[in-house]
Amino acid sequence: MPGILIKPNIEKKLDILAASAQHDVCLASCNSNPSGGRGRIRHPAAPESRWIYPAHIPGKGMVHILKVLQTNLCENKCSYCSIAANRDSSTRTGFGPEELARAFMKLVECRLVHGIFISSGMGLNFESVMDRIIQTAEILRLRYHFDGYIHLKILPGVSLAHIERAAALADRISINCEAPTREHLDKIAPNKRLAQDIITRMKWAGSIIQHGARAKSQTTQFVVGAGNETDLEILKTVDWIYRELFVYRSYFSAYQSEQAKNTFGLLREHRLYQTDFLLRGYGFRLGDLVFDSDGKLPLSVDPKQAYARMHPELYPVDINKASLDLLLKVPGIGPVSAYRIMTLRKEQAFTCVEDLKETGAIVSRAGPYIEFSGRKDRMSYYIQGYLFEQDPEKGWQTGCEPYQAYKINKADTLYDYPGQKGKPLNYCEKGKPVYCK
Ligand code: SF4
Known part of the structure; x- marks a missing residue:
């Protein structure tokens, strides 16, 4: 069993615990740069920036957040995890709530960050680690009156009271699914029970959020490629948790073992993100998605173009007449450009692809799939x-x-x-x- 072997100063702790947190994907763009530290900011004039990530927060735009673990101590041996008990234990450490809250507020005072994401290893007692995460948030909200963005990780198996308190303090909470089925989770995280420890907690979180809490959303994360799961299996679970558990969005983290650091996993992760957008924002249903006979998404083409190629009967779509639903099926046209098209065409019909540029549509992609009042450009x-x-x-x-x-x-x-x-x-x-x- 690993123990706390070092008692480094705060800066050293931040170095260790922010580095350990880098694979926990919590917000859009937190993992936008797979090389060089997964999107971390590196500002020569502010060495503290090595702990900080840019992230897109709904309603607030791009902000900088500190992504950090409460502790990197853990007794579990999840196969994909860099801080699992069977990994190098020479840098095990943790923050007390006071310590982490103070360190974070220093960064806030220097205007380096506007939010914090706190995740954690399970420690020797996961409930007391969850207590520490919550206490950190309480100190930030109640003592320092910090009103910025807080995202708290909910550890698997914690009590309903923990989730209620976390949702009352944070703007977002998240519980990681890690794998799409119990069989896959058993392979990669034998100590976690998908139904009891994770899905039940996600259900509680969804219900708490729906009944009114400070937290307006919950998210989850899947490890991709560690348990031989297929894309279809992942997306079936994703689709289900969106419909049933009030989950706002899913994040995907390509498993990068020492032996298998490859771009294939990152491209697969990218295709899952694209497909997830189609499910959440483009009106696509699971049955619309194109998989090969092994349940894999095509890698050579994005999922919307794969759909378009499977359904030539739908195209070309008439830009001046098509419904919103059909416009969203056109490669290169997203929700924002589709709404703009519907608004602008009321004033004047579009006549050529050049006209479309002002809507934000990617005309080079959309071109082959559209026409203008019956005429192809x-x-x-x-x-x-x-x-x-x-x-x-x-x-x-x-x-x-x-x-x-x-x-x-x-x-x-x-x-x-x-x-x-x-x-x-x-x-x-x-x-x-x-x-x-
Ligand atoms: S429980 Fe969490 S921190 Fe512990 S080994 Fe598994 S993934 Fe890592």
Whole structure:
């Protein structure tokens, strides 16, 4: 059993406990930079910034938060966890509530942070660790009158009273599912019981939030790739907890073992995030999603384009007539641009893809799937400085003149273009790229 082997000063503790917290994904963009410390800020003039993450908080925009563990001591041996009991125990430490609250308020006073996310290992007694997490939040709210963002992790198996108190103090609470089924959780976290320790607590949290608490939402997290689970299994559970447990959103963390540090896991994580957006904000249902026979999402194409390719009967969608539901099925059109399209077309009909730019739609993606009052626009794309055109009659063509005025979206890749059909780019005798027709 690991023990507290060192009693470092506060700065050292922050170094250890903020580093240990980095794989706990709590907010959008907390893990936006998989290299170099998963999105941490590094400001040369403020060394404390190494503990701080940018995060998007609904209604508040992008803010900086301290992400930290109350303790990295844990008796469990979850296979995916960097602080499991069987991992290196030379840097086990923990904060007392006073200590953590004071350290955080110093960062607030220096205007380095506007919020805090407190997670934790289970310690030697998980209920007393949960007490310490709550006491930290109480000191912040009641003694320091801190009114900024607090996100508290709910440890599996804690009491209803713990969850009620956490929800009264925090703006958000979260309980990690980790795996989509009991069988998968047994493989990676044999000490956790999915139904009793996690799902029941999520149900309580959902009910507390619905009946009015300071916390307006609960979230959860899945470890991806540690238990041989499929994307379909993860998304079935995600879909269920959204409908039944009042969960606001899910986070996905690609399992990166020492042996398997690969980009495949990160791309899979990215596809799960894209699919999750479709379920939460685009009106997609689980049955709309495209999986292969092994229950995997396609990696070579984003999930909305995979849907569009499976349903050619729906396209082209008429920008001037389509329902909101159908607009949201068009690659490159999100909820904001769909609402803008519906508002602007009341004043004047859209006539070409150029008109769409003011709505925020990614026209290079949307182009092949839309028409304007029954007429398809001629589409032009510039990839790597070269012009590609789609003629409604002839299909994809190759252009040979570099065209500098058009700035392509960085996220666009060759795989995103239907004419490419996933084939590698070829070059003509002039050294110009040739698109497959
Ligand atoms: S219970 Fe939590 S902190 Fe402990 S080993 Fe498992 S994931 Fe890590």
